[in-house]
Amino acid sequence: MIRIAAIPERVNLEPFRRWLDSQGVTHVIEHEEGHQVLFIKGEQLRQPVTDALSRYLDDPRHAGAPEGFTKPRQRRGIPGHWQAGPKDAPFTFALIVAAALVAWMTAFGAREQLMVLLTIVNPYEWPVASFEYRVEALTGTLGNLQLWRLLTPDLLHFSLMHLIFNGVMLWFLGSQIEAMDGRRHMVTLVLVTSLGGNIPQFLLSGPLFGGLSGVVYGVLGYVWLSNQRRPRFQFPPALMTVAVVWLLIGLTPLTEALLGASMANAAHLGGLLSGLAYGLVRLANDMRRG
Structure with missing residues (x-):
């Protein structure tokens, strides 16, 4: 069976399911973490069903789905996308809210005593002047079970x-x-890209960094790779080019001259590579299931 999409439980899929039956499409709808996951049989049907589902979801009447629904009207936009709201993406919304609250509580890094509780290691407890010291500091911090520090730099x-x-x-x-x-999958992707960005950044430059940029680069890499095989996310193609160019500019002194601060280049690159790697794993799993 081929996974098509995960649709929020609030969406009434019954008319769409009946439409699939009328078209002779073998399918299964499973319930998973507040979503309805649609699987179909037949690789050749993946794109037609994806397009039909997109048109159905774009119809504002789908929540009340009239009995006479047979063929969705022609949609505008990019296949596989509808505008998500906080109820559709509560984890992503909560992560952004948490970052905003931490920024307010730490006064954007000015309150050092609170900030160092969230850095990957406490620089007042561990020497971090060299790579060897940083490895020792990270090992010791994890040995003290301060595991949250691997992720909390994202909130700074x-x-x-x-x-x-x-x-x-x-x-x-x-x-x-x-x-x-x-x-x-979103939680897993954030964890993978956060670790993939924060650890290299710390080992290369020390603990004074923060931000969701590594995760942003990771989800960008995942979405870009996913769209190469089957476009389903709204994603301007130029966005990847801009992100890579900005990543390269960050390796030069230009950003420090323009912004007054250096960029967390290792976090950006590590996050991007981690997102691409996760995308490859998902792609391989989907192909195996298909």
């Missing part, structure tokens, strides 16, 4: 623009992933 932001940019990008991409692929 040092300017309002930093927070706004990361929040907007994470919502644009992450809400689509959570609404279409399910909350479990």
